[in-house]
Amino acid sequence: MTRHFLRDDDVTPVEQARILDEAARLKGERFAARPLEGPRSVALVFDKPTLRTQLSFSAGVSELGGYPVVVDGSMAQIGVRESIPDCARVLGRQVAAIVWRTFDQSRIEEMARYAGVPVVNALTDQFHPCQILADLLTITEHRGRLAGLTAAYVGDAANNMAHSYLLGFATAGMHLRVGGPNVAQADPEVVRRAHEIAATTGGSITLTDDPRAAVDAAQVVITDTWVSMGQEGESATRKGSDSPFAPYAVDADLLSYAADDAIVLHCLPAYRGFEISAEVIDGPASVVFDEAENRLHAQKALLAFLLEQS
């Protein structure tokens, strides 16, 4: 059976832990796994802007012995010039795996149905599961464990990062609090599934519109942009002077409610003075550049896992 990673709950808790262990090993021994030796190619397709994802997958595929083929989504026009099933079959005949950043989750699900090789979600409107693996690796490095830790994600509580934290952190057995003005708009299926997973891992999920309650004594504090890719038209209301997200900005005041030794994560790109203050993201609690580096190690382990399982 071909294994895909389209959302965070496509791996079990045991598999997630295994991927994270391998990521830590590959961070120490950069060229210890060469499943793409040959080299076999991996298609990296981007329908939205990218810096970290293109870089980390390109470097990662190379380090695994393979060859990254970057496909510009605006040239390929998947689903416009050609149907998604036709594109999936063309790509799947030529590469060992497909990594795709696109818009609606239904597009990548359709790709996975027809590709015949592992398909990896490199961000959709609904999920960003590769980022969560990097975050979990980073938290493990700084706190020595995942299960039982309390994390707060505040800001846009209904975006791709919120959904992926819900599923991915529940899988890791963490206690996650999601705080935002739009928390009621988080996908109910994802919230239900996160509760279901947490019940099996010893984790828990709390949704709140109170920013202080969200971060209260949290050991990990996380935020993300208030304007995700594709939402640029809403920038004025989301980032304006009366932004509904303003009370959730991670600044020194909000961070003072977290645990004294709390670490701060942000998937980047960050907008200082909006969802996070310069003082916090450039300060001692911030681990954002460890987090950015860990995309490389986590994704290498993920690709190795999917190729081995498929």
Ligand code: NVA
């Ligand atoms: N929520 C953000 C994440 C960027 C990595 C976006 O979708 O633009």
